[in-house]
Amino acid sequence: MVTRDVTGAAPVIVLDEIDSTNAEARRRAEAGETGPVWLVGLRQTAGRGRRGRAWETGEGNLAATLLFRTNKPPAEAAQVSFVAALAVADMLAKYVPASRISLKWPNDPLLGGLKVSGILIESGASPLGGLWLAVGIGVNLKRKPIDSERPATSIATYSETLPPAPTEAIEVLAETFDRWFGVWNTQGFPAIADAWTARAHGLGEPCVARLGAETVEGVAEGLDGDGALRLRLPDGQLRRITAGDVFFGGA
Helix, strand or coil: CEEECCCCCCCEEEECCECCHHHHHHHHHHCCCCCCEEEEECCECCCECHHHCECCCCCCCEEEEEEEEECCCHHHHCCHHHHHHHHHHHHHCCCCCHHHEEEECCCEEEECCEECEEEEEEEEECCCCCEEEEEEEEECCCCCCCCCCCCECCHHHHCCCCCCCHHHHHHHHHHHHHHHHHHHHHHCHHHHHHHHHHCECCCCCEEEEEECCEEEEEEEEEECCCCCEEEECCCCCEEEECCCEEECCCC
8 A cells, every 4th residue: 555645635545456446435434534535446356337337447547536524415515526527537638639528417528429437426424424425536547448338448549648557647636636626615516517518528419318217318408506417308398317327429
């Protein structure tokens, strides 16, 4: 285990091997640790994505979780997923052309229209009051997953130089996250929503929203004030999508 200090950001703990950085964050939180601290697994044996899906990290890719405690109510705390997406976008821009980067609702950073990163937010009651939050972020640095549900890519595909090592990438990500976290806390969610919308993938385009057993088609119009996606249905009605998977063409 190695601990790194990143100027202006939470400290980083690098673990040679871990089942899941989010699982480790949960264990630490339930034991009373409050953070903020980044946990990085150089080898992750049981990574998880949203809705219980497996997340393949792969050697040379980034698997990281930020653990911290907050007094924000759960609905507001969930907005951190948009903070994380913006932080990943800025991290990617250090290595690939910014024109290739976009964000798909709710929190999928894309590179060339393909998934390059996954974000998983988990939370629970902190023993010290409020909530603990685990902001799990996986980024395909060196290679895309071998077995992926949707088309995916990696930084290496678009970078003119060698992709960053996980230990380098986390230092950049910790700094970009700290910056957007500060915007969220000082200017509120509207500033985050505006920045996210400027990078949004598929706004104004037809899409399919899969909501458990229900599938809804419409045109994505943008974010509501709480981060819900506004979907204009074929009959003209407006539907708020608060959870689910949204697909635009191939992404």
